[in-house]
Amino acid sequence: MKTFTNIVSLLLFSVVVGFGQETMTIERFRDLVATPAANVRLVPKLADAGPVWTNATVNISLKYETGKVFTEEIAGTSKIISSNCVVFTVQSKYYKQPMSSLVMYDEKAQAIKNYGLYGETVTEATAMYDYTKKIYATTSTYGDGFMEIGAGSYSDKESSDKTLVYQHGILVMTRETKSKPN
Numbered sequence: 372m373k374t375f376t377n378i379v380s381l382l383l384f385s386v387v388v389g390f391g392q393e394t395m396t397i398e399r400f401r402d403l404v405a406t407p408a409a410n411v412r413l414v415p416k417l418a419d420a421g422p423v424w425t426n427a428t429v430n431i432s433l434k435y436e437t438g439k440v441f442t443e444e445i446a447g448t449s450k451i452i453s454s455n456c457v458v459f460t461v462q463s464k465y466y467k468q469p470m471s472s473l474v475m476y477d478e479k480a481q482a483i484k485n486y487g488l489y490g491e492t493v494t495e496a497t498a499m500y501d502y503t504k505k506i507y508a509t510t511s512t513y514g515d516g517f518m519e520i521g522a523g524s525y526s527d528k529e530s531s532d533k534t535l536v537y538q539h540g541i542l543v544m545t546r547e548t549k550s551k552p553n
Contacts, residue, residue, distance in 0.1 A: 395473075395486050395493050404458055404471040408450035413457070417476040419502045420483055421525040423449050423457055424552040432547045441465070447550065483507075489514070509534070516540075528552070 496511035523532025
């Protein structure tokens with residue numbers, strides 16, 4: 372699964388099948404994050420995207436083109452709220468608040484969608500998986516000309532990714548994350 376690695380990536384910059392087909396609004400995002408965990412099996416495409424760790428440790432490195440480097444180790448949790456939706460939440464020491472994201476399988480797009488909330492903007496990324504090789508690629512556009520392109524891998528013991536963040540076509544940051552279950 373994108374587990375915590377790429378989910379955190381989306382967060383920091385930034386269910387049943389019907390969930391994936393509706394427009395994601397701020398209100399809907401918040402409602403889904405607040406939904407209690409459900410004892411259900413994930414749809415196959417979402418389940419095959421890797422393990423869903425209840426608790427994980429995430430290491431993040433942000434390298435800005437200005438030379439500034441930021442690193443943080445954070446705790447993350449996850450919960451399955453429907454057969455087609457997983458909520459990931461991390462507790463950032465830097466931002467001093469919890470940040471959540473949603474991972475859903477979108478039947479229409481035949482892809483996994485990741486949603487985050489940055490201020491009052493819902494961010495959306497599309498992820499395409501090679502389930503055999505346990506690798507994925509992501510793409511996202513949002514806000515004031517931001518675009519992200521990332522690639523990652525996962526196993527039962529670790530997930531990692533590297534994402535390039537552009538604004539108006541200019542590389543502004545490289546983000547790398549690594550997650551492990553607790």
